[in-house]
Amino acid sequence: MKPRHKRLAIIVSGVALLGIAVALVLNAFQSNLVFFFSPTQVEAGEAPRDRAFRIGGLVREGSVKRGQQGLIVTFVVTDTAKDIPVAYSGSLPDLFREGKGVVAQGRLGTDGVFRATEVLAKHDENYMPPDAQHAIDQAQKAQKTVKVP
Amino acid sequence: MPSRLINWFRFGSPQSFYPLAGRLVPWFTAIAVLTGAAGLWVGFFVAPTDAQQGEAYRIIFVHVPAAWMSMFLYVIMAFWAGVGLAFNTRLSAMMAHAIAPTGAMFTFLALWSGALWGRPTWGAYWVWDARLTSELVLFFLYLGYMALNAAIDDPRRADRAAAVLALVGVVNVPIIYFSVQWWNTLHQGASVSLTRAPSMAMTMLTGMLLMAIAFWMYGLAVVLARVRAIMLEREAHTDWARELKEVGQ
Numbered sequence: 001m002k003p004r005h006k007r008l009a010i011i012v013s014g015v016a017l018l019g020i021a022v023a024l025v026l027n028a029f030q031s032n033l034v035f036f037f038s039p040t041q042v043e044a045g046e047a048p049r050d051r052a053f054r055i056g057g058l059v060r061e062g063s064v065k066r067g068q069q070g071l072i073v074t075f076v077v078t079d080t081a082k083d084i085p086v087a088y089s090g091s092l093p094d095l096f097r098e099g100k101g102v103v104a105q106g107r108l109g110t111d112g113v114f115r116a117t118e119v120l121a122k123h124d125e126n127y128m129p130p131d132a133q134h135a136i137d138q139a140q141k142a143q144k145t146v147k148v149p
Numbered sequence: 150m151p152s153r154l155i156n157w158f159r160f161g162s163p164q165s166f167y168p169l170a171g172r173l174v175p176w177f178t179a180i181a182v183l184t185g186a187a188g189l190w191v192g193f194f195v196a197p198t199d200a201q202q203g204e205a206y207r208i209i210f211v212h213v214p215a216a217w218m219s220m221f222l223y224v225i226m227a228f229w230a231g232v233g234l235a236f237n238t239r240l241s242a243m244m245a246h247a248i249a250p251t252g253a254m255f256t257f258l259a260l261w262s263g264a265l266w267g268r269p270t271w272g273a274y275w276v277w278d279a280r281l282t283s284e285l286v287l288f289f290l291y292l293g294y295m296a297l298n299a300a301i302d303d304p305r306r307a308d309r310a311a312a313v314l315a316l317v318g319v320v321n322v323p324i325i326y327f328s329v330q331w332w333n334t335l336h337q338g339a340s341v342s343l344t345r346a347p348s349m350a351m352t353m354l355t356g357m358l359l360m361a362i363a364f365w366m367y368g369l370a371v372v373l374a375r376v377r378a379i380m381l382e383r384e385a386h387t388d389w390a391r392e393l394k395e396v397g398q
Contacts, residue, residue: 008235015231015316022320026331034333035278056333093272095202103335120271123201125337127209127349133200 036103039082047108055084055114056103056122064098077102077114084108088116095121163240163380164389170373177373181366188359196353208266209353213340214361216259218368219287220322222252226294227319230312240376242308243383245315246298247376251368253291260284271335279328280336283321290318304383 001009026033036056037047047053055077063076072089075098086104096102101122106115128136160166192210199206226248233241263281264274275281294311301307329338341347347354384390 004236011231011235011316015319018317019320022324026324030332033279035276035335036333038333056335093270095270096272100201118273120273120276120335122335123270123337125340125348126201127199127206127340127353129197129350130200132350 038079039077039084040079042084042108043082049108052105052107052117054103054105055086056101057084059096059098059100059102061098075102077104084114085112086114086116086119088119090117090119092119093121095123097121161238161240163243163384164387166240167377167380167389167393170377174370174373174377177366177370181363181370184359184366185363188356188363191352191356191359196356197350199353202270205266205269208262210356210360212259212262212266213357214364215255215262216284217361218364219252219256219259219284220325222248222255222368223287223290223315223322224319226252227315230308230315233308234312234316239383240380242304242312243376243379244372245312246308247372247379249291249295249298250375251371253288253295255364255368256284256288256291260288276335278334278336279332280325280334283325283328286321287318287325290314290321294318 036054039055039057041047042055047055057077057079060076060078060083063074065074067073071091072087073092074085074087077084077086086106088104088106096119101124103120103122104114104116105118105120108114160169188210192207196207196210198204226245229241229248230245232238233245260281263284267276268274294315297314298307298311301310328334329336340349341354341357349357381390381393
């Protein structure tokens with residue numbers, strides 16, 4: 001084995017070992033790396049009770065209610081399996097819409113209402129012109145009406 | 150004699166690579182200007198408004214190609230650093246050295262354009278999610294590589310120390326790329342990947358790919374121009390460098 005081949009072998013195995021080590025560390029910290037918890041995880045008690053955390057999911061259609069005074073707004077975050085009611089006072093991002101993704105930071109009250117201090121909109125990776133979106137919406141609507149319960 | 154048409158190893162020496170790089174730079178520059186102009190034109194005037202995000206999404210034409218380049222250049226930089234470390238070839242370390250500032254620039258561009266995109270869509274310039282944090286770590290790795298290179302006076306020792314840092318940092322690249330799949334992140338998933346059809350309208354994709362080609366060509370042109378400067382600096386004592394017309398007496 002020539003010295004340069006030996007050096008190459010040392011470098012390749014070093015990077016490989018480092019990769020494995022990092023993979024193991026990341027795996028161990030998996031739960032701390034999540035940016036938000038889903039409503040199902042919160043119901044299962046995986047989210048911290050005593051400190052602030054973030055929940056993420058979709059804003060349920062028809063659940064957004066604006067308060068009489070000020071900027072208080074309530075809505076329901078759902079992952080289609082479980083729901084969590086959220087109360088928030090502040091300005092909402094432009095992309096905050098019913099049926100769209102949302103991430104809220106705050107604490108879960110004892111009454112089961114999540115009191116948010118910050119609300120961020122989460123959008124998906126699909127980009128299309130408005131008429132294409134309209135066509136998809138129409139197709140989905142048609143599918144719903146055709147389906148016999 | 151070997152029967153292959155081009156002896157690739159010939160270009161492994163600074164002496165023969167220097168004029169080759171010099172001939173290539175104007176071509177890469179020209180292609181970068183042309184595809185960049187075409188990409189910006191498609192991005193601003195041809196691509197339709199997005200149904201969800203309106204006009205704000207147009208920053209994708211800079212953001213995504215810059216982010217691709219930031220990761221790709223790091224892998225190339227680490228590759229050349231590793232080759233230099235293993236085989237002690239002069240040119241490899243110079244290539245790695247030349248890539249670092251351009252990689253750092255693209256990383257900064259990706260972070261900055263991402264912040265400007267995040268504010269109108271998410272509602273925040275910055276969040277500490279896995280994608281954004283790992284990209285920031287990439288930026289610091291580039292800066293660390295350059296700082297380490299600059300901190301050691303002996304160039305051969307500097308090459309070796311910086312190469313180890315570059316190789317250690319390469320584990321961060323798959324973390325950046327897969328962060329949106331492995332963890333819950335605010336950042337959306339990839340719109341374009343090798344395994345499935347792209348989830349964006351055709352004209353939008355065309356504009357983005359044109360910009361990606363422009364960034365590639367810009368990267369090549371700048372890195373080759375920079376590696377020529379590094380070669381002259383380091384090989385100033387050699388005969389071939391002294392005999393160059395542009396060096397003069």
